[in-house]
Amino acid sequence: DTGVSQDPRHKITKRGQNVTFRCDPISEHNRLYWYRQTLGQGPEFLTYFQNEAQLEKSRLLSDRFSAERPKGSFSTLEIQRTEQGDSAMYLCASSAGTKNTEAFFGQGTRLTVV
């Protein structure tokens, strides 16, 4: 297993464009998380899935953000009508979903909105 994989690693987009990121979790991990991190801060929770069900969305996740996890495998995070404030590192993590298991993170997608 190669760990959590995120694609793309870097994305530069113009303000107002839509972007989509992909996360492939560790196989058989049923829990998947999305976080956002800005410079000098710790990661902020955005949303998480238990299998294909999206169980919680942070208030940080405005209507322009949507996440899916069809079939409980990979997940996508879409940002519509991007704004400069969306520039950040978007991190994905997965875990086995039981109470005392480690979460493993991908390398992140660095989004720059110009």
Added chain:
Amino acid sequence: KQEVTQIPAALSVPEGENLVLNCSFTDSAIYNLQWFRQDPGKGLTSLLLIQSSQREQTSGRLNASLDKSSGRSTLYIAASQPGDSATYLCAVDDYKLSFGAGTTVTVRA
């Protein structure tokens, strides 16, 4: 809402010195606490997981303690090396991970 604080925000030590990184959290109803390392521009690498029932966890030169009742954890790194330079993040798991802002460590050769 869970609040996680890490002190100090930055630390610079000469090689060979032991490192002590502190983490505090406001809600003790947690499943576990995890320490991560982050290199600039990279993702997070898991270092240690301490279950809520445990007091301590060790991996090589790393030792982490947990006092759930007082809402504190400490990460000790023995005999620091320049390769230990990174940002260290603690995260408490109460079904989702809540992070502190991290401690940025510089180990001078």
